[in-house]
Amino acid sequence: MAELSVRVGPLALRNPFVLASGIWGESGESLAGAWDAGAGAVVTKSIGSAARPGYPNPTIESYGDWGLLNAMGLPNPGIEEYPREIAVARTRGATVIGSIFGGDAEEFATLAREMAPTGVVALELNLSCPHAEGYGTEVGSEPADVEAIVGAVVRAVPIPVIAKITPNTPDPAGLAEAAERAGAAAVSAINTIRGLAIDTELHRPVLAHGLGGLSGPAIKPAGLACVWQIYDRIRIPVIGIGGISTAEDALEYLMAGASAVEVGTAVTQRGIRVFGELAHDLDRRLDALGYPSVASAVGAAHPARR
């Protein structure tokens, strides 16, 4: 029985498997459901200043078992309504991390001030959605912007701030360093990879929005590369995201340097029970390999640790 509970900077999680933002994250009941299924924490859908319907359908395109393209367009009920959903999840005992998105440092700070008092244990800043005009990658691709936004939020709220980094960049570690400089408690990576699908029969993009973001197994190599590079350049913890659907995938992330991981697309393949299964399988795998705890495997693939 390996020790599954982890610390991610100031956060204590019962296990390293966190529900990723945008999956089961609009309603409090769903967040609670993911928690009940065994998630170590749950991240809310990214919440903005006002209610947003998101893009029209089609919003997703599937590639069988290796990938999923989506352009939801950051639908969310808006910061005014959303606290009641967090309240539902909290009543059920869930450890909730609030995700927010904004167009600039000020909007992020305002959202943070409204989200913090709801009892979320930390805020994750969406600096990385690849398909939302004026948000996400558009405000999170330059270290200076990341530093400004993270700094503004850190100054605005007393709870830990996690910067969620884009993979659509030559230097993810540079963005992570900016977040660290600005006082982030942790960095999470990655969000989806910018992608497009075209229907040749109808000669048009499949998604109503055109561009979308790829998630699922296909992006695991990219996510691992980002975590690997970031781990070498910052001292705050990294949360690994991207294509995790087995305990083995998660262990790759841990060994690459992640202190915890987020799981998204796998929920559509394996159902929400994936959280309980991942924890169980990781436990057995750590035992087999002789690691006494999740923490002891973190960064194990880096030369200094080998």
Next chain:
Amino acid sequence: MAELSVRVGPLALRNPFVLASGIWGESGESLAGAWDAGAGAVVTKSIGSAARPGYPNPTIESYGDWGLLNAMGLPNPGIEEYPREIAVARTRGATVIGSIFGGDAEEFATLAREMAPTGVVALELNLSCPHAEGYGTEVGSEPADVEAIVGAVVRAVPIPVIAKITPNTPDPAGLAEAAERAGAAAVSAINTIRGLAIDTELHRPVLAHGLGGLSGPAIKPAGLACVWQIYDRIRIPVIGIGGISTAEDALEYLMAGASAVEVGTAVTQRGIRVFGELAHDLDRRLDALGYPSVASAVGAAHPARR
């Protein structure tokens, strides 16, 4: 019988299927073999100033049928020896595009001057290899660098210059614009996506170099997104690359705005005969959809064309 021959700026190709750099590209006999198998043109391995052995093995990791991670490390016989390989391919009638990589504008220009007289119809500049220290993305991620390198080569040689763009960037179209400003005849996209694989049993990266680049079906969405975005922002033609293994994949690229495509990893899945098959299948597919030529499908998915 759709018209398969295409023009890519000043280049005339017998069909749009070009052998991508790094695949069958070290020996003249292999280049000739790809040409004989039906490729519309063949791109050489990226050639540098001196012979380079590349990274030690393992240099590749396979993900079953959806992707392949490699870190060859730009092995190549060096510009002094390589012209004899080009000569072999040219003797056999192949349309050869020479690929070069360098650490700065000057090195690129020098290589270009040595490569141009070998009879290559164009030069493709590798501004995008994601795992070679001092080369590739490290010199091709900033528009200013791209502009300087492309400009130096354009001034150095009389033949068309193609800038091969990285997907590991927030704004591929910005890099393409820089190439256009500097006088490139075309832009090609994409190179591989930075990636990593970890062996949990041995707690170390699988590839000897650690970081590598992902190719194959998994990167098709990313390649299409880049071509789509680039097409809207430049007037010179785009060559689409990434995960093309069927005529349908190629047609997606054409409709996204590519005037031709390069095919790499599919050679390991379907053998070199893939070139003949792609041309045959694309012909039938264009007929079925009522396109008289490859050219008539280029950009067909863009709103202005629908």
Next chain:
Amino acid sequence: MSVPFAGAAREGLYLAAPTAAVRTIVEVTERVLETPSTVTLRFRYPPTAEPGQFVMIWFPGDDELPMSLSYTDTESKGVTVKAMGETSRNVQHLGVGARVGIRGPYGNRFDLAARRILVVGGGSGAAVLAPAAEAAARRGSRVVVALGATQAPELLFRARFESMGARVEVATDDGSDGTRGFVTGVADRLLREEPFDAVWTCGPEVMMEKVARAAEPAGVPVFCSTERHMKCALGMCDACALGPYHVCVDGPVFPAERLLPLPEFGRSHRDPSGRRVPFGSR
């Protein structure tokens, strides 16, 4: 890994059939005007489907919408679309040869084991009930149908229900056929007249709630085919959340006993932004 992105239904609810998550473009092979406001589109789509399941159907240039399969049992599948908002109104004008995108089928199915079934349909609800009733009748079950509409010409699939040998009782808001008023009244009466092993219902949620409450005293289990705004249909995006469930993978068919305890059942749904919106307020 071998499980495609199919949506994974929760244990303890019905089994969902394995689904084809990848989109296919199909051509409309047949178009039938069922009522003045409702059209059926048929198309060749080979994946197996069960009565109760739905597809995501993409009307290129317009929206992609969830639609129950009104024909499930051959390769020639069908959807029956009622004119509501912009997209479903546009659909009324699609002709043979039109191309639409299909993914699915998604979701669970009606359990066909019951021997005596009361079917209660309101509006376009008959679209999903008809193939289920047909399958049950074919297995020898007794099927009784309470069918409601605003007015006589809008009674959907009346002839189809009759031709499967079902007893059909109708209600119209304007009394132009059958009982004047809501179909729930007819359902109440039928529940008193005959013994049933199951009630299947689809229609406005308020109607389904009434049916469910009416059947409670008799102890007859009620199965409701529910609707929520849908985007992914893969149990991921949370758009279709209904209490702890996701209609796209845990439903659309739920036993009423699971729904009645939910504060939102019959009262509110969520708009595309995820805001809770009371029914009737849109």
Next chain:
Amino acid sequence: MSVPFAGAAREGLYLAAPTAAVRTIVEVTERVLETPSTVTLRFRYPPTAEPGQFVMIWFPGDDELPMSLSYTDTESKGVTVKAMGETSRNVQHLGVGARVGIRGPYGNRFDLAARRILVVGGGSGAAVLAPAAEAAARRGSRVVVALGATQAPELLFRARFESMGARVEVATDDGSDGTRGFVTGVADRLLREEPFDAVWTCGPEVMMEKVARAAEPAGVPVFCSTERHMKCALGMCDACALGPYHVCVDGPVFPAERLLPLPEFGRSHRDPSGRRVPFGSR
């Protein structure tokens, strides 16, 4: 898409068996010192393999190298490694329990149809010839072996060849056993002594070329198991180019008639950078 990244052999050459492209970590279950400079490592690796095929074997911390399977017919596969450079020297010290990465098997195989086979092995070449000869002998073919080495203790798999019922004739450079000199001399003599339907050879390329030329007058087809620097083993990176072929997918076994016309056969190979290097100049 269903074809994994397996390497796709060219039409007109032998069939390559479908391969497992994904890497597996296995444990060494047995270690046998075959000669003073050669060790066999056995490990459990279930994918089917044919005599002639090779695997890419990763010695973590060291290189990944192509190695012929010296044991192919059960789940307990094996490779037999001769000490050459740094990695293969390190391999000599690997013990039971050591973990190595395997992908493959790759490449084609020896054609077992011939009834009378002359096997000509030099140095570690016997590693790939032994399982092939074994399989042929088991099918009832007559197997005659010409085995060469620098000195008697280095004669690889001599006992193994003998125990399969083969006639074994040896040559050593120093005359410490059998004929003094090259194994090609022995092969020449055997070709004159007996009729053969096929010659199989593996060893230094210069040796194989000699064998091929010697068999030409008699009209006996010769099959050479060739080596080139390998990286991908998937027919992609071009490292293993040999004329128009890629040894990893079109070979490693080639009919000599395909090789003899190539200017580089027996003369040059390519170093890891792709430069053409004459044999013996490394």
